[in-house]
Amino acid sequence: MLKAPVNHVNGHQRSSPPLLSRGKKAFVVGDGGVDVSGIPASFLSHNTLAFPVQRHSRSFRSRRHSGKLVGEIKAVSGEASTAGVITTTSVKAVVTVQMTVGGVLSNLSITRAFDDIGDLLGKSLLLELVSAEVDPVTGITKPTIKDYAHRLGRKADDLQYLAEFEVPEDFGSIGAIYIQNEHHKEMFVESILLEGLAIGPVTVTCESWIQSKREKNSKRIFFLDKVACLPKDTPSGLKALREKELAILRGDGVSDGPRKKIDRIYDYDVYNDLGDPDKDPELARPVLGGKQHPYPRRCKTGRARTKSEHDGCCLTSLLNTIANADPLSETRSSDVYLPRDEAFSEIKNLSFSFKTVYSVLHAVVPSLETTLIDKDLGFPYFTAIDSLFNEGVNLPQIDSKGPLGSVLPRILKAFEDAQNNILLFETPEMIDRDKFGWMRDEEFCRQTLAGLNPLSIRLVTEWPMMSKLDPEVYGPAESAITTEIVEEEIRGFCTLDEALKNKKLFVLDYHDIFLPYVNKVRDIKTMRTTLYGSRTLMFLTPTGTLRPLAIELVRPPGDGKPQWKQAFTPCWDATGAWLWKLAKVHALAHDSGYHQLVSHWLRTHACTEPYIIATNRQLSKMHPIYNLLHPHFRYTMEINGLAREALINSNGTIEACFSPGKYSIEMSSVAYDLQWRFDHEALPADLIARGMAVEDPDSPHGLKLTIEDYPYANDALVLWDIIKDWVTNYVNHYYKEENLVESDEELQAWWTEIRTVGHGDKKDEPWWPVLKTPQDLVGIITTIIWVASGHHAAVNFGQYDYAGYIPNRATIARVKMPCEDPTDDEWAAFKRRPEDELLSAFPSQIQASQVMAVLDVLSTHSPDEEYIGQQLELTFEAVPEIKAAYEIFSGKLQELEGIIDGRNADACLRNRNGVGVVPYTLLKPTSGPGVTSMGVPNSISI
Numbered sequence: 001m002l003k004a005p006v007n008h009v010n011g012h013q014r015s016s017p018p019l020l021s022r023g024k025k026a027f028v029v030g031d032g033g034v035d036v037s038g039i040p041a042s043f044l045s046h047n048t049l050a051f052p053v054q055r056h057s058r059s060f061r062s063r064r065h066s067g068k069l070v071g072e073i074k075a076v077s078g079e080a081s082t083a084g085v086i087t088t089t090s091v092k093a094v095v096t097v098q099m100t101v102g103g104v105l106s107n108l109s110i111t112r113a114f115d116d117i118g119d120l121l122g123k124s125l126l127l128e129l130v131s132a133e134v135d136p137v138t139g140i141t142k143p144t145i146k147d148y149a150h151r152l153g154r155k156a157d158d159l160q161y162l163a164e165f166e167v168p169e170d171f172g173s174i175g176a177i178y179i180q181n182e183h184h185k186e187m188f189v190e191s192i193l194l195e196g197l198a199i200g201p202v203t204v205t206c207e208s209w210i211q212s213k214r215e216k217n218s219k220r221i222f223f224l225d226k227v228a229c230l231p232k233d234t235p236s237g238l239k240a241l242r243e244k245e246l247a248i249l250r251g252d253g254v255s256d257g258p259r260k261k262i263d264r265i266y267d268y269d270v271y272n273d274l275g276d277p278d279k280d281p282e283l284a285r286p287v288l289g290g291k292q293h294p295y296p297r298r299c300k301t302g303r304a305r306t307k308s309e310h311d312g313c314c315l316t317s318l319l320n321t322i323a324n325a326d327p328l329s330e331t332r333s334s335d336v337y338l339p340r341d342e343a344f345s346e347i348k349n350l351s352f353s354f355k356t357v358y359s360v361l362h363a364v365v366p367s368l369e370t371t372l373i374d375k376d377l378g379f380p381y382f383t384a385i386d387s388l389f390n391e392g393v394n395l396p397q398i399d400s401k402g403p404l405g406s407v408l409p410r411i412l413k414a415f416e417d418a419q420n421n422i423l424l425f426e427t428p429e430m431i432d433r434d435k436f437g438w439m440r441d442e443e444f445c446r447q448t449l450a451g452l453n454p455l456s457i458r459l460v461t462e463w464p465m466m467s468k469l470d471p472e473v474y475g476p477a478e479s480a481i482t483t484e485i486v487e488e489e490i491r492g493f494c495t496l497d498e499a500l501k502n503k504k505l506f507v508l509d510y511h512d513i514f515l516p517y518v519n520k521v522r523d524i525k526t527m528r529t530t531l532y533g534s535r536t537l538m539f540l541t542p543t544g545t546l547r548p549l550a551i552e553l554v555r556p557p558g559d560g561k562p563q564w565k566q567a568f569t570p571c572w573d574a575t576g577a578w579l580w581k582l583a584k585v586h587a588l589a590h591d592s593g594y595h596q597l598v599s600h601w602l603r604t605h606a607c608t609e610p611y612i613i614a615t616n617r618q619l620s621k622m623h624p625i626y627n628l629l630h631p632h633f634r635y636t637m638e639i640n641g642l643a644r645e646a647l648i649n650s651n652g653t654i655e656a657c658f659s660p661g662k663y664s665i666e667m668s669s670v671a672y673d674l675q676w677r678f679d680h681e682a683l684p685a686d687l688i689a690r691g692m693a694v695e696d697p698d699s700p701h702g703l704k705l706t707i708e709d710y711p712y713a714n715d716a717l718v719l720w721d722i723i724k725d726w727v728t729n730y731v732n733h734y735y736k737e738e739n740l741v742e743s744d745e746e747l748q749a750w751w752t753e754i755r756t757v758g759h760g761d762k763k764d765e766p767w768w769p770v771l772k773t774p775q776d777l778v779g780i781i782t783t784i785i786w787v788a789s790g791h792h793a794a795v796n797f798g799q800y801d802y803a804g805y806i807p808n809r810a811t812i813a814r815v816k817m818p819c820e821d822p823t824d825d826e827w828a829a830f831k832r833r834p835e836d837e838l839l840s841a842f843p844s845q846i847q848a849s850q851v852m853a854v855l856d857v858l859s860t861h862s863p864d865e866e867y868i869g870q871q872l873e874l875t876f877e878a879v880p881e882i883k884a885a886y887e888i889f890s891g892k893l894q895e896l897e898g899i900i901d902g903r904n905a906d907a908c909l910r911n912r913n914g915v916g917v918v919p920y921t922l923l924k925p926t927s928g929p930g931v932t933s934m935g936v937p938n939s940i941s942i
């Protein structure tokens with residue numbers, strides 16, 4: 001533990017320099033960041049982004065104060081002296097507080113004046129040192145040692161406060177610090193640095209909002225970084241505090257009800273806030289989570305259940321009220337609760353993400369609807385799509401010089417010679433490099449390996465391909481892609497049997513997941529859309545690239561019509577060639593929907609939220625695994641709350657712009673039910689399950705890829721191994737014996753809660769990994785970190801560059817194939833102008849503009865993004881072995897940058913290098929801010 005060097009004091013005399021009184025007024029600093037305390041300004045700098053950084057480790061030139069004698073320390077601390085001799089240690093605590101707009105530094109705040117006076121009087125924060133040890137005689141907790149921290153100075157975005165303590169020797173080691181905020185407003189405390197201890201400076205990571213002492217439960221406990229330990233090793237003086245803090249975060253004993261903004265409670269709930277039945281019965285949506293629609297859990301907000309208020313005016317109103325009431329759904333609100341410390345930083349909140357997304361959705365879209373009155377209006381000709389990049393869309397209600405212009409400078413432009421402001425999109429990189437790339441078949445296939453959804457392609461292992469759906473309901477199960485069709489296409493290469501045997505056939509199979517929704521989607525009256533079940537079959541050519549063989553589109557029986565299905569192939573006649581082109585539009589819309597709903601939203605955003613909740617409820621902030629995981633959960637709950645508010649809600653962007661319409665999110669529940677398995681979220685297991693790799697001890701990473709040049713898999717495996725090595729070093733440091741994992745009660749409670757509550761709809765599945773050994777723990781933690789970092793980056797940050805040009809990857813195919821039960825007039829129209837058929841299948845102008853604006857925002861890195869391996873946490877820095885392991889981790893990630901650059905420069909790798917081909921950079925670990933198609937953040941932050 002943390003023993004301090006001591007001062008020996010005899011009565012009122014001391015051998016070391018006399019302790020002076022604490023004249024708080026002497027520490028008042030002037031405005032403008034000028035520090036008059038005598039402390040070097042360099043000490044106040046706090047660079048939290050650079051790596052490696054030796055933060056808070058410079059020597060502290062202290063300032064003595066006059067008047068206060070050792071006897072008075074006793075009065076503060078309540079410590080008793082022994083035979084008139086007191087041995088004490090001078091300990092200083094420097095508290096770093098972030099300057100926040102809404103916090104104590106708000107210039108607009110009426111309470112600011114009172115808080116400034118509090119600072120002047122030296123009553124800003126009340127700190128209490130907590131002994132790590134209990135009294136050896138009585139066995140009870142030792143009294144704390146208190147001092148008010150006074151304002152020390154200001155540098156950049158931080159403000160610093162200083163408290164000083166005289167710590168009697170019999171106090172024992174310091175284990176924790178209480179903080180109480182004496183201001184009227186909350187403040188964001190970053191850290192506390194303890195100086196004066198024998199082992200040198202010691203940090204306490206806080207990174208937390210401290211509420212004013214006028215709020216309930218505002219006295220907060222923070223444990224020293226160095227006391228991070230397994231529960232069994234918790235020092236005696238901290239045991240009760242460790243448990244109590246977890247109980248507070250769980251909300252133990254707190255009654256149900258709407259959570260307040262200042263609350264810190266982590267609890268679970270189902271997705272019952274996506275619909276808005278109070279507003280319109282049409283906006284009711286099923287509850288996701290539970291037997292009928294299995295789903296991961298979200299954070300509980302405690303809002304009331306929906307029930308429309310009856311205005312008492314008439315019977316019809318009363319009946320409407322009763323009809324609308326939905327006791328299963330939660331009322332919606334514009335401010336979704338999340339535990340206070342999960343909120344975006346003000347940098348991200350004010351300058352970038354939240355406001356940007358919010359602005360796009362709440363200002364741009366209505367403005368578009370004003371400009372484009374017909375919401376179903378498609379693009380009249382192809383060049384109209386291009387005009388989005390060179391002429392733009394008028395936005396009459398938007399002021400580009402206002403707040404929106406400042407957060408959307410990339411796409412919102414003002415032209416001096418134009419009356420209106422313009423939504424003018426950047427040209428996506430793919431189109432910038434090759435305007436006609438979207439038309440080419442090999443590019444269509446290449447993107448299944450190196451595009452923004454490289455997680456769906458799988459090896460064909462059974463022939464003929466068969467549906468597992470009930471043929472009584474959905475029609476004959478056998479695929480329309482027959483042996484004859486395939487052999488015709490691969491003639492000259494090999495036979496079908498050889499192709500199967502040699503692992504040459506691959507498929508995007510969206511048949512069984514979409515088919516049950518086809519008739520429902522086609523019945524939607526509020527938007528123009530359609531759907532099919534689909535399979536896209538591809539062949540691996542000798543050059544290592546894929547070639548499409550056939551696309552199958554299937555409609556189940558319904559409306560008195562039998563099942564309809566047809567296989568389309570690349571053709572050498574005009575009609576067939578156009579049908580092939582249109583079939584590709586449908587297949588891409590299915591891939592686009594599956595990517596957004598499953599590969600992206602479900603598998604990363606939604607599935608990670610229960611991990612975050614469980615980690616905060618069951619792992620103390622003293623727990624090493626909490627510290628390991630915490631950087632990977634940054635901002636995820638806030639962006640998920642925003643998604644529930646405006647993206648995946650009824651009538652949100654996803655429903656308005658994707659083929660399945662109001663069934664979109666419900667379909668992600670089907671995917672969760674049928675396909676999601678925790679063990680397969682581990683990258684190697686995912687590749688093996690899809691037939692894209694087999695175990696091979698002689699191959700790099702222990703896996704042999706089925707397609708050698710699979711850019712996503714090749715880069716991802718390096719990243720996976722780097723993460724796994726780091727996690728292994730970390731876990732092995734804290735779990736030196738096998739049985740420590742099984743006997744760690746916090747860890748076991750955490751894993752049990754993830755399995756049985758957070759992902760409780762899957763609790764009985766046999767595939768959940770057991771958690772008995774350090775190796776088990778490494779596997780579980782690596783998987784969680786991988787999903788939050790590499791997996792999310794691969795499916796998130798290429799969205800604009802690949803889907804920003806609608807023809808390359810439309811989110812919706814709005815009309816059926818012209819050959820599906822056509823009338824004579826329909827067929828004649830198709831024959832006369834096939835381009836019209838293509839344009840009417842594409843999204844409407846409003847849909848396209850909305851999707852492009854949202855994808856642009858979602859593809860953007862915030863200026864305060866934290867990339868993997870770039871942030872040496874204070875808790876890591878506090879332990880030399882962990883710090884060293886992190887430096888190795890960081891070094892390997894830098895090497896990965898070079899590896900990826902080298903691969904992209906290799907002309908032999910045709911799936912990432914070639915004329916007009918966009919290099920595969922999505923898993924390069926770092927990036928600058930903006931839309932860069934690279935950079936792996938620590939967490940799902942957008």
Ligand SMILES: [Fe+2]
Nearest residue numbers: 600796940942
């Ligand atoms: Fe995302």
